[in-house]
Amino acid sequence: MNPLNRDERLVRHGLDASSADVVIALAGNPNVGKSTVFNTLTGLKQHTGNWPGKTVVRAEGSYSFNRRKYKVVDLPGTYSLLSASADEEIARDFILFGRPDVTVVVVDATRLERNMNLVLQVLEITEKVVVALNLMDEARRHGITVDDRSLMRELGVPVVPLVARTGEGVPALLQRIEEVATGSYECRPRRVWTESPKLRKAVDRVVERLKRAFPTLPNARWVALRLLEGDQRIAEAVRTGELGRIASLEGTAVMRKAKEDARVVA
């Protein structure tokens, strides 16, 4: 019944996330079925619930596809990467500094407009994104159609229609993740909204200085944007040099905290 069960290229490893070749971050608004996607991919039975804010800590699991091992990190749901409650910070810090190879943004096909806000923000931070257009069954029931091809053109990254509950579309998702991870699909995210000439000049000047102070920083553009908006937490991270530590290594406070959080639930 589940099309996945017939796909012999997929091996689920559950909790064993050691020595993965590819790290995937699973992001998305609250209550769009991230945990369901996570369970479908990893074969784990993480508790899911139909209310926003169900996952407040990260969970990790893994699977193999075409003999490559993928570690999946399920992040708490967030509407944006701009605010700072404890659960949203976990998501933001991981996408920003955990350096996932691919970020899968799970979106609710019935509420595309609201979900797009997060997708556009994630595209600001990282290029390697796959958009999973989940809850397609619900969209169909409500008579909503989403043109996934034109959405793919608009965003410049792969878009996969999905019904995670039944497994519909999962093989395509696995395929797309692989293509983005290996670079055989080249993402060209469109960043229209931050492309005003005046802003670009300002961003470039801050980025230039950031790069000098923190040569390893992966998302200088986004950090610059946050500084220009006056984000106090990011400014504090620059002032104390915390940003440099976060950017340089995995064994940082953010990562340790997140790992500890993952253990609390386990």
Added chain:
Amino acid sequence: MSSREEILKTAENLRWELGERFHDLTVEALYAEASRIARKTVSAAGTRPGFDFERALDRLVTGKWTGFPIMFALLGIVFWITIEGANVPSSFLASVLIDSLHPLLKETGSSFGFPWWLNGFLFDGMYLAVAWVVSVMLPPMAIFFPLFTIAEDFGYLPRVAFNLDALFRRAGAHGKQALTMAMGYGCNAAAIISTRIIDSPRERLIAILTNNFSLCNGRWPTQILMATIFIGALAPPLLSSAVSALAVVTVVVIGVAMTFIVSWGLSKTILKGQASFFSLELPPYRPPRIWQTVYTSVIDRTLIVLWRAVVWALPSGAVIWLVSNIHVGNASIAEHAIASLDPIGLLVGLNGVILLAYIIAIPANEIVIPTILMLTALVTGMTGVGSGAGVMFELESEAATAEVLRAGGWTLLTGINLMLFSLLHNPCSTTLYTIYKETGSAKWTTLSALLPLSIAFVVCFLVTQLWGLLF
């Protein structure tokens, strides 16, 4: 000037150049782009049919007059199913683990030449504590958790939060506290972690400090037993299950009321501030996946919670056995402790046995009732029930349990006060540890233990005084 300061300086200067509406402008640009993309790619098919099932259902379950009655009715039904359904498997497990396996283990111990104290310590103390926890806790949890999870999967929980939202805000707390409160009915420790969904530290602390008033699963056995023995027994046999369930629902409602009162008190005193605004979103109803739900709630919740209880029951069982078997003078430590706690206990309508049981059983609320029974039999010197000092036991019927308790001087008042005390007293040590980890503060952890404990004593005292005036 360090390069870091220079970055901030540059950003600050550019910020002035860009103008102060810059933040708003980027957010506006973001929203405009999102809406442009959505308009271009999404098309809705014509107008919806006239009758919208979801909207009709929402109007019913969040309605002004229908919302609360439906909520209480559902709660009552869930408790009734749990009480009715847990009886048979509970007594089956008890007969296997306690009546059959326990004597067998003791015999095996004796045949290996274990001294009496080792045999007693291992099998009467530690093994029985675990067996008790398993047979009393497993069945109700295995029934309650799936029912609760199905309601959650369907999307009912956020509607409950919606109903309570306005009340929470009026109490100066965050509306999302309704969700963390609901989590508390499963396990307070898990609920403390779930308060992370609340952004404001002030409101998060209120949610943490009051979460204890959500009756966790470890406390239902106490509630259910007391309700059955002392309250259900007042009703004719046919109705007694329903009356017992009603009594438990009443305790739950008192807990909700206490949550509001204490939240309000905190937000007016040590945690002063305005309730922050947020918009609570009602997710769409989704057909619950029954089998997956049953599977995950049994594996994830029931077994994990049970495992934790078992881990705590082992040392507690050992302590119970030790305090009732080590003698100082002519009485055991337990008897001394009970004698000195009795005056305080009686003042608040409880007794020394109950207070000692709560001290010994702080790691897990689940073993309070077995400890109480064992200690009661010890001090009343009853013969013919139980299996001696430090041996926890269950009695085959509730009538027999009631008999032991009445011999220990229990009345309807004791039962009611125990239900209230169990609802209001300090959280278990697992929860306290979680609070410490989440707040990182010994001060707030201490307050979260002492605040409910003193409320419990005050309420029980007042009820006892009132009872004395009325009867």
